Amino acid sequence: MAAILPPTAATIAHLKQAYHAYRHTKDIDRKGAFFSPHCMQICRPEPSYAAATRQEIVQYLRDAQQGNTPIKERSKASTEASDTLNKDSSLYTIRPLGSSEFDFGTDEITRAIGLTILELKRKAVREEWVGMRVDLWDEGTESDLLVKVQYWWRFKELSDGERIMDEKQSMGWRQCLHDIMYLGPKDGSQGADMLEVNK
Numbered sequence: 682m683a684a685i686l687p688p689t690a691a692t693i694a695h696l697k698q699a700y701h702a703y704r705h706t707k708d709i710d711r712k713g714a715f716f717s718p719h720c721m722q723i724c725r726p727e728p729s730y731a732a733a734t735r736q737e738i739v740q741y742l743r744d745a746q747q748g749n750t751p752i753k754e755r756s757k758a759s760t761e762a763s764d765t766l767n768k769d770s771s772l773y774t775i776r777p778l779g780s781s782e783f784d785f786g787t788d789e790i791t792r793a794i795g796l797t798i799l800e801l802k803r804k805a806v807r808e809e810w811v812g813m814r815v816d817l818w819d820e821g822t823e824s825d826l827l828v829k830v831q832y833w834w835r836f837k838e839l840s841d842g843e844r845i846m847d848e849k850q851s852m853g854w855r856q857c858l859h860d861i862m863y864l865g866p867k868d869g870s871q872g873a874d875m876l877e878v879n880k
Contacts, residue, residue: 684780684783684806685780685783685805685806685809685810685811685812686809687777687780688777688811692811692854693777693813695854696811696813696834696854697775697813699715699834699854700775700813700815700832701879702715703715703856704773709739709742709743709746710739712739712742713735713736713738713739713742715855715856716735716738716739716855716856716857717735717835717837717855717856717857718734718735719733719734719735719857720732720734720735720738720855720856720857720858720859721733721734721794721857721858721859722737722738722741722794722858722859722860722861723785723786723790723791723793723794723858723859723860723861724790724861724864725786725790725860725861725862725863726861726863726864726865727864728789728790728792728793729793730861731793731794732794732859733794733795738859770819770820770821771817771818771819771880772817772818772819772820772871772872772878772879772880773815773816773817773818773878773879773880774815774816774871774872774877774878774879775813775814775815775879776813776814777811777812777813777814778812778813778814778831782812782814782831783802783805783812785798785801785802785860786798786860801858805833805858808835808857809835809836810833810834810835810857810858811833811834811835811854812831812832812833812834813831813832813833813834814829814830814831814832815829815830815831815832816828816829816830816870816871816872817829817830818867818871825866825867826864826865826866826867827863827865827866827867827868827870827871828861828863828864829861829862829863830859830860830861830862831858831859831860831862832856832858832859832860833856833857833858833859833860834854834855834856834857835854835855835857836852836853836854837852837853837854837855838851838852839851839852839853839855
């Protein structure tokens, strides 16, 4: 199995900017423009909370805005599971994934999107995905929730309706997989490893 190639510093900087823009986009349909049409979601704590298309993830965001999520208490701070955070108190860190983090759990987790671990890894290598780890949490509220997500992006051809962030080129980076790693109480790791904390 070939390995994922490490991203350039320019790509990392661009994906950080893209994630920040995505996070602060309030219109849910517009948030969907940051996803590739076949963007997928897997959720290790709750495998059924999966998606195989952009439309499904956007619908999850709409449902969450109405307070309807399959993981009600644990999902309140997740960008995928909920979009109702108080942005003034919601913080995050973002960093590129290391080579040892090229991992998607087990076949039980990925079965919900119709792929095995091996198939998903082959797809990631073939499409030259780039992974970023995002941790999200609240401060100054009653929430004790910490969410850890591995976002994967791919560089793809864009249609006119898919352009974001004043893109002028025919190609651009889009989210292709949300791998929700952890939904649970704060464990002390938030804001660690000398990472910049962002709103």
